[in-house]
Amino acid sequence: MSELTRFQAKEIQQTEAEMVRFIREQTNDQTLQESMLYSINAGGKRIRPLLLLATIASFKKEISLGGYQTAAALEMIHTYSLIHDDLPAMDNDDLRRGKPTNHKIFGEAMAILAGDGLLTTAFELLSMAEIEPTEKVLLLQLLAKASGTHGMVAGQAADMQAEGKQVSIEDLMAIHQRKTGALIRFAMVAGGILANQSEATLTQLDQVAKHLGLAFQIRDDLLDVLSTTEVLGKETNRDEFLEKSTYPGLLGVAGAKQALLDELTAAETILNELASFPTFDARLLKEVCGLFYL
């Protein structure tokens, strides 16, 4: 068992337990709770909590309850965004993580509310987390910024509006920096904040995450072309169907594969720089980078 596998088994389980506990405690409508838990329990790679918690651990710090709570809030935000993105008015997806999407089970209205509920509950959980007030306010600001109207929501709006249009590689990157990049950057920066790191170190972590965010999206686009519904647990060739611009579309499959390698190499280079300090052990995060290769 690799160090990463051990880490994931223990730490992601804790994060999932925190999400489920909080939703059970804080939701007083039965169907709403079921709808929220359905999507939370649908699994997924939990890449954002993993990056957040692995960053804390890479600084050789114990993960506190506040760390799990921040990771749980982050994954709730990600999950709400999937529920809303899958809605008929948005990407109209029927399948997610090998299961029917939320609105296929609970109906559109409840899916909208489950998304609203998870988004609000994420801020509730983080605002109640076991973190000192000044640090907590900073994390709340960064999470809102990353998931809001200059982050994820803006990226989704831009993505939607780009459907059916030919966009440049720069525009495509600007969309994904917001749509998926912002939350991934929050994950690593928040990990650094919870590990009490300096501004300079937080900037380096942000740079690693920026490369990983792009790698993540390039890989996702490549899998949409190269993989099957069976393997992915969601419909493939959706980008073509939705007339979305993609990295393989703009760069070709070989070009996109090279871009993926370039982003991962850039991320690993910064991790090596960070590892020149004895306070930082790059091994775990490098293993996480390994997940992003095709």
Add this chain to the structure above:
Amino acid sequence: MSELTRFQAKEIQQTEAEMVRFIREQTNDQTLQESMLYSINAGGKRIRPLLLLATIASFKKEISLGGYQTAAALEMIHTYSLIHDDLPAMDNDDLRRGKPTNHKIFGEAMAILAGDGLLTTAFELLSMAEIEPTEKVLLLQLLAKASGTHGMVAGQAADMQAEGKQVSIEDLMAIHQRKTGALIRFAMVAGGILANQSEATLTQLDQVAKHLGLAFQIRDDLLDVLSTTEVLGKETNRDEFLEKSTYPGLLGVAGAKQALLDELTAAETILNELASFPTFDARLLKEVCGLFYL
């Protein structure tokens, strides 16, 4: 000009300016920004910011920037909830405040995102507000609780599920306590917190708001039956159309009118108790109560 009219003209304008300024600064997608501002600028009674700011002023305190920011965040949450409630999958309303609803202008997908954007931006604004961190964390917790899955979102879920069913007056009150009551209670309690009041006083404010919240809903139900689309700026007889249980439906029009009077009398009685302290002037909030009469 009554004191309330003067107060509204000055303080609500400040709140609106704060909402518009923040949305303009913090939204980096043009259409998304337009969609959010469309609903923010559609007007409305601004009853929640009014209650919050009038509560601060009733304790003879200056309203600080943090007060306006909290009021602005609160109104953003309310506005997002209207956008999502009006969606075809929810109440399917075409008209709101005398104008086409958000999705009629911007389409369903953008309306969902505008709602998500306003919800997130509300927490962003409050997390960045000029308020001391411990107090800010408390306000964030209370706002999330009021607007989330044991507050407004749960109330909306319960309301939807009650459509077409006969519910008791107790069930109806439990729906509205969450759907509309929770944010109105937040308004007055937050006002009390920003005016540095004791736990005991906050409890009294919460009780006033609880009665006002019910009065608000009873009045809304009565207007749906008694008024016209022209006067209300939204379609009437929607409750009957959607097979929603209402106060006039359960108590008759006369019974609902009496219930409205009872709630307002109860609110005013507690305001009089508060006014036995020289630190509290009940006149402005009593004028606000006056807005709730038919």
